[in-house]
Amino acid sequence: MSKLWERMLLVPSVVRLASRAPKDPAAGWEGYWRGIHTTGHSGDVLWDSGSRTESEQYADAVVAHFDPTLPVIDVGCGNGTYTRWLAGLFPSVLGLDVSSGAVELAKREAEGLQNTDFMVLDAAEAGAGERLLERMGPANIFVRGVFHVLKPNKQASMAANLRTVIRSSGRVFLTETNFPGNSLAYLQQLGATRRSMPPQLQSALENLPRPGRFGAQERNSTFPDADWQLVTDGPVNIEVVSMGRLGLSQQVPGYFAVLAGA
Template sequence: MLWDSDSPAERKQYTDLVLAHFDPSLPVIDIGCGNGTYTRWLATLFPTVLGIDVSAGAVARATREARDIQNCSFTVLDATKADAGDLLLEQMGPANVFVRGVFHVLKPGKQAALAANLKTVVGKTGRVFLAETNFPGNSLDYLAGLGATSDHVPSQLQRALENLPRPGRFGARERRSVFSETDWRVIADGPVNIDVVPMNPAGQLQRVPGYFALMAGAHLPTAEPNLTHNHPPLH
């Protein structure tokens, strides 16, 4: 899978932020978990982690690959459905949420629906951490940056184009339109590197410019004792 890079360098960008701002007494929900690569990583940091994905095949694979990990589980769920937030809240209680590479493939209506469900899930104590691709060029530039040419498309990229919606960009502007200031407070945001499965003959690391945001419900107090504020851009 194109996005399943399992990159320690990318995870390292996120570790300090989630450890500093995710309340460890709350479960963590990995939205759009795919085969569970990041769910398994989160399970090394937090006591209880649930991965959800709309694909039954992805969840089945994730379950197999995490069969020896006791503190993570998986379930099939479309997180953009109207009742998904209520279902997760009933199952898990208030939770922290991790989202990597989901919003940039959703249309605006689905993005808004997912954000509304996340608001339900995090309640008064949870946090949302998201990381999304934010490529500055057009779609052709984006594909070329991933290795596509006029007469060749790498196999991993071809499979992604066949099975997923066309990727877009999701940066600060898009976040502001989806996560309103009325409902959300941004704790930290900025640039980040999204690593993809290498598609060059040498197997060299390939990165896509991205954007991260760490958010809480707007009803929460501004002060957060013992937590880091205004985190510098991730590199």
């Protein structure tokens, strides 16, 4: 059977699972995180492979471009894997997430780390930038895998909030999946077939807003030249948990950018 035909046969199960996802994305994220039991390599969280090879791709850029005297905010921190990684590089890190379930998990996983803190916040809501600026002062921002799950109006409001927080010396580092094909091809690459769906994919489909791609074009419209200056960007590999029989984590084409205020 051709790959294309196999792909079309995914449609019924994808539609069935996605029809269960709440209309409100925040409720979807909460339900998703409340259902997570194990994290890291071959855990329940699709994008949390615990891979050092992925974070190593980012280390030079964040160290070169983040002002080390400023705190770092990990926006949409999930269970905090990258918050903990950043805490090994910078003196003070705040992880924030719209889901209180994610923040509870992140706090548990970061127990004993002195330089991390967490908060529940919708980073796209009006006033979130001012709230963060009041709490942290000017800061650097790290974002992994959040813009590609937001609708364009929410992408724009989150970017505006980040602009408020970085003031003149902070920077934004973002890294997002930028899969070139359609969402069925993406699911197929991750191991979905008409007969079986890896459980990590199933819980994402049942709860979460449908992801899109986020590359240079989307960054350009989300971070307009009037407010932002692109410092550097390029391709990266985003790693997802091991879902195949070989137990290897898989790579998804991604895009990173470092931005400063204009």
